[in-house]
Amino acid sequence: MDLYEYQGKQYFARYGIPTSPGGVADTVDEAVAQAEAAGYPVVVKAQVKVGGRGKAGGIKLANDASEVRAHAGAILGMDIKGHVVRRLWVEHASDIAEEYYASFTLDRPAKTHLGMLSREGGVEIEEVAATNPGAIARIHIDPVRGLDLDTARRWADDAGLDEAARGQAAEVLVALYRCYDEGDCDLAEINPLILTVDGRVHALDAKVTLDDNARFRHPEWDEYAATETDDPREKMAREKGLNYIGLSGDVGIIANGAGLAMSTCDVVNQVGGQPANFLDIGGGASADVMSAALEVINADPSVRAIFVNIFGGITRVDEVAKGVIEALGRVELRSPIVLRLDGTNAEEGRALLAPHLTDRLVAEATMLAAARTAVAMAAAAGSHAVTGAGAERDSEERA
Numbered sequence: 292m293d294l295y296e297y298q299g300k301q302y303f304a305r306y307g308i309p310t311s312p313g314g315v316a317d318t319v320d321e322a323v324a325q326a327e328a329a330g331y332p333v334v335v336k337a338q339v340k341v342g343g344r345g346k347a348g349g350i351k352l353a354n355d356a357s358e359v360r361a362h363a364g365a366i367l368g369m370d371i372k373g374h375v376v377r378r379l380w381v382e383h384a385s386d387i388a389e390e391y392y393a394s395f396t397l398d399r400p401a402k403t404h405l406g407m408l409s410r411e412g413g414v415e416i417e418e419v420a421a422t423n424p425g426a427i428a429r430i431h432i433d434p435v436r437g438l439d440l441d442t443a444r445r446w447a448d449d450a451g452l453d454e455a456a457r458g459q460a461a462e463v464l465v466a467l468y469r470c471y472d473e474g475d476c477d478l479a480e481i482n483p484l485i486l487t488v489d490g491r492v493h494a495l496d497a498k499v500t501l502d503d504n505a506r507f508r509h510p511e512w513d514e515y516a517a518t519e520t521d522d523p524r525e526k527m528a529r530e531k532g533l534n535y536i537g538l539s540g541d542v543g544i545i546a547n548g549a550g551l552a553m554s555t556c557d558v559v560n561q562v563g564g565q566p567a568n569f570l571d572i573g574g575g576a577s578a579d580v581m582s583a584a585l586e587v588i589n590a591d592p593s594v595r596a597i598f599v600n601i602f603g604g605i606t607r608v609d610e611v612a613k614g615v616i617e618a619l620g621r622v623e624l625r626s627p628i629v630l631r632l633d634g635t636n637a638e639e640g641r642a643l644l645a646p647h648l649t650d651r652l653v654a655e656a657t658m659l660a661a662a663r664t665a666v667a668m669a670a671a672a673g674s675h676a677v678t679g680a681g682a683e684r685d686s687e688e689r690a
């Protein structure tokens with residue numbers, strides 16, 4: 292689970308990582324109130340879970356209330372790489388002398404933790420990594436030994452941080468590693484980690500990805516989960532315990548297994564269609580799970596055809612077929628369904644379905660054929676819609 296910057300900074304605070312005083316705001320008035328509390332000048336920062344906010348115009352300096360009003364008004368509602376800004380973080384502006392980069396993440400090939408530190412942090416860090424990888428000092432951290440202050444200090448020396456910053460930076464690095472390790476992060480990143488003109492080191496940004504597998508030991512993560520997504524489809528799917536990711540196309544997808552669900556998205560793309568979602572219903576495919584999956588897909592106004600792609604392994608296809616038939620009795624679908632059922636007991640499953648097939652419930656023998664049919668059905672439904680009265684509203688909903 293990715294955190295917003297303000298949540299990342301709250302998480303950092305638990306481990307003693309210094310940040311600037313500030314607060315969240317959902318309206319222009321709240322932004323002004325937070326600015327008054329933080330003290331001018333302030334920075335008004337878009338809260339979206341995507342990088343490059345600064346370059347996109349989502350971070351602005353304000354010297355007084357009227358500037359806060361202007362910037363907050365402009366940033367709220369702004370679209371940053373497909374993410375609409377609904378919340379701001381307003382903090383006291385820092386006087387920056389230097390911008391560094393610091394992060395911890397898992398190095399899978401090396402099977403251990405990786406720390407990265409650079410004196411060339413800031414908004415161009417990707418460029419630095421690509422053109423001047425030597426400017427990033429990397430260390431591996433033994434998970435049993437952890438990171439001690441001496442090692443962190445030598446690391447800060449190696450990275451060539453300014454003399455004045457090294458001692459404080461080492462302390463921040465140790466705290467950031469604790470946050471990463473004890474705080475069960477997949478990623479804990481500070482970019483930029485700054486040295487201020489008056490000689491203080493602190494975190495100006497926070498990028499934290501929590502390891503969802505550790506959720507059971509972090510009840511405090513519930514509040515982050517509540518704001519995890521503002522995609523209503525994803526919210527609904529999460530409430531139903533489904534493994535769902537919203538996409539922007541018009542072919543709804545249900546598959547069993549993450550690998551098959553991804554392949555299904557690929558095949559839909561391959562035949563010229565666009566998946567509306569990724570949805571993995573996992574092992575079993577009971578009527579309950581299938582109904583829940585169909586309900587979520589049915590609630591997505593973009594969907595014009597549904598592709599159900601099941602490969603029976605331990606799950607038997609005849610059980611899946613029963614689940615589908617029962618689910619169809621419970622959910623009134625807006626869109627036609629194309630089924631591809633294969634694997635264990637496929638013949639029995641198809642025989643069960645045969646009497647239920649219509650022009651809105653179609654079975655295909657292969658994944659490719661099913662994808663073609665689903666994409667063609669979605670296209671046909673789409674072309675009807677543009678000639679219909681609802682065309683304009685439809686396209687708005689899809690945007």
Ligand code: GDP
Binds near residue numbers: 483
């Ligand atoms: P990102 O673009 O999404 O990574 O957002 P950041 O929070 O990292 O901010 C981007 C850039 O805005 C930083 O690298 C700084 O150069 C600038 N910035 C952010 N906060 C401040 C601040 O308090 N004072 C000043 N002078 N610049 C800031």
Ligand code: MN
Binds near residue numbers: 413482483496
């Ligand atoms: Mn940043």
